[in-house]
Amino acid sequence: MRFKANKTxxxxxxxxxxxxxxxxxxxxxxxxxxxxxxxxxxxxxAAVAVWLSVQFSKRQLLxxxxxxxxxxxxxxxxxxxxxxxPSVLIAYSLLSLWVPICxxxxxxxxxxxLMATSSKxxxxxxALVTLIIIxxxxxxxxxxLIWIQQYFAPKPTTFFILSWNALxxxxxxxxxxxxxxIVKQTAVSLSLVLILVTNTLPLMLLNIxxxxxxxxxxxxxxxxxxxxxxxxxxxxxxxxxxxxxxxxLFEQLASISGRYTIAMVDIDHFKKFNDTYGHDVGxxxxxxxxAKISEVGGKGLAYRYGGEEFTLLFPGKDASEAAPFxxxxxxxxxxxxxxxxxxxxxxxxxxEHRSKGNNxxxxxxxxxxxxGATKPSGRIEPExxxxxxxxxxxxxxxxxxxxxxxxx
Ligand SMILES: Nc1nc2c(ncn2[C@@H]2O[C@H](COP(=O)(O)OP(=O)(O)OP(=O)(O)O)[C@@H](O)[C@H]2O)c(=O)[nH]1
Numbered sequence: 524m525r526f527k528a529n530k531t532x533x534x535x536x537x538x539x540x541x542x543x544x545x546x547x548x549x550x551x552x553x554x555x556x557x558x559x560x561x562x563x564x565x566x567x568x569a570a571v572a573v574w575l576s577v578q579f580s581k582r583q584l585l586x587x588x589x590x591x592x593x594x595x596x597x598x599x600x601x602x603x604x605x606x607x608x609p610s611v612l613i614a615y616s617l618l619s620l621w622v623p624i625c626x627x628x629x630x631x632x633x634x635x636x637l638m639a640t641s642s643k644x645x646x647x648x649x650a651l652v653t654l655i656i657i658x659x660x661x662x663x664x665x666x667x668l669i670w671i672q673q674y675f676a677p678k679p680t681t682f683f684i685l686s687w688n689a690l691x692x693x694x695x696x697x698x699x700x701x702x703x704x705i706v707k708q709t710a711v712s713l714s715l716v717l718i719l720v721t722n723t724l725p726l727m728l729l730n731i732x733x734x735x736x737x738x739x740x741x742x743x744x745x746x747x748x749x750x751x752x753x754x755x756x757x758x759x760x761x762x763x764x765x766x767x768x769x770x771x772l773f774e775q776l777a778s779i780s781g782r783y784t785i786a787m788v789d790i791d792h793f794k795k796f797n798d799t800y801g802h803d804v805g806x807x808x809x810x811x812x813x814a815k816i817s818e819v820g821g822k823g824l825a826y827r828y829g830g831e832e833f834t835l836l837f838p839g840k841d842a843s844e845a846a847p848f849x850x851x852x853x854x855x856x857x858x859x860x861x862x863x864x865x866x867x868x869x870x871x872x873x874x875e876h877r878s879k880g881n882n883x884x885x886x887x888x889x890x891x892x893x894x895g896a897t898k899p900s901g902r903i904e905p906e907x908x909x910x911x912x913x914x915x916x917x918x919x920x921x922x923x924x925x926x927x928x929x930x931x
Contacts, residue, residue, distance in 0.1 A: 573589070619675065764810050784841055791890045892920050
């Protein structure tokens with residue numbers, strides 16, 4: 524399922540990051556009781572974030588939360604002493620390696636739910652990395668200390684104390700997470716970028732008071748936001764087409780005070796199409812038509828109404844103003860060829876068949892009929908406007924399909 528990012532995707536995470544930064548600067552103003560309570564905040568938020576990521580079966584979010592909270596606990600329990608102490612130095616250096624490596628493994632394996640085989644591989648790899656780190660930490664060997672000091676020792680005299688090597692690994696991870704976000708543009712992929720940032724800042728600027736509490740609380744809030752956004756998408760988006768569904772349409776209609784035009788769009792002879800090529804090919808056609816419909820101009824909003832019916836909504840426009848955009852949608856669908864292999868070819872698509880070039884792929888023309896209606900003046904229920912648009916749609920069907928008819 525893929526949903527294009529909109530502005531709301533960025534606002535809450537950015538506000539959270541700003542608040543976390545403000546907390547770093549102004550935390551001294553709080554009383555010691557508030558201070559104590561804030562130290563526990565990441566744990567409380569992590570508990571809720573773990574619960575929600577399990578509910579939504581989001582392995583990437585769950586692992587990110589667990590890594591973030593483990594990092595926070597280690598910073599609080601082990602790294603509140605001078606880095607010049609060998610055990611603190613080793614703990615810091617190993618943590619600065621463990622966090623980006625685990626986040627990278629989590630990021631690189633596609634999200635397929637908590638119990639998918641790919642997720643089990645992620646759990647196994649992270650467990651292995653963690654085990655190696657624990658063994659290294661407990662080995663207390665001289666050679667380990669020398670190796671760490673050579674490659675991953677913090678730079679206590681500089682502002683950013685993270686070693687160059689750890690920084691390079693983190694930057695590599697950041698670039699990959701940014702690329703994934705650019706491609707996917709989802710709340711989850713954005714949260715994975717920001718979780719990496721909020722985990723890295725406390726390690727880079729460890730000497731700044733309250734930095735881990737602030738930014739790792741932010742990491743948890745960003746995860747919670749991604750979970751909530753995911754649940755919202757599940758409730759409002761149609762999975763097959765990625766369009767908003769009927770619930771979103773009625774909420775939008777309830778919020779429009781002025782005039783608007785509604786158009787019902789219906790695929791022609793879709794039953795015959797399903798019967799000839801099968802339901803799966805029918806689903807592909809629905810997705811193709813949805814993609815065309817969502818390109819509508821005139822600030823029209825596209826929804827999947829249900830089945831093979833779609834709705835276009837033009838706030839502030841009457842039917843004559845919306846008509847050119849409806850005509851455009853109608854001809855754009857009709858002019859887009861749909862490639863399909865017929866039913867028998869799909870069934871018999873054995874290697875032998877394909878090697879003989881017996882792949883009977885053919886082009887099918889898909890058309891839609893559209894009926895539009897403007898909200899009449901006065902207090903009119905949206906359902907009544909939808910009925911008028913439906914009547915106009917029947918007119919378009921009766922007049923030979925592949926055309927637009929307007930009510931009245
Ligand atoms: N593949 C697929 N088919 C669907 C889906 N939802 C509804 N349909 C099918 O859409 C078809 C609707 O057919 P009808 O309402 O009889 O209309 P039509 O065949 O499109 O004919 P006209 O509207 O008169 O041009 C039925 O065969 C439904 O099974 C879906 O999500 N996927």
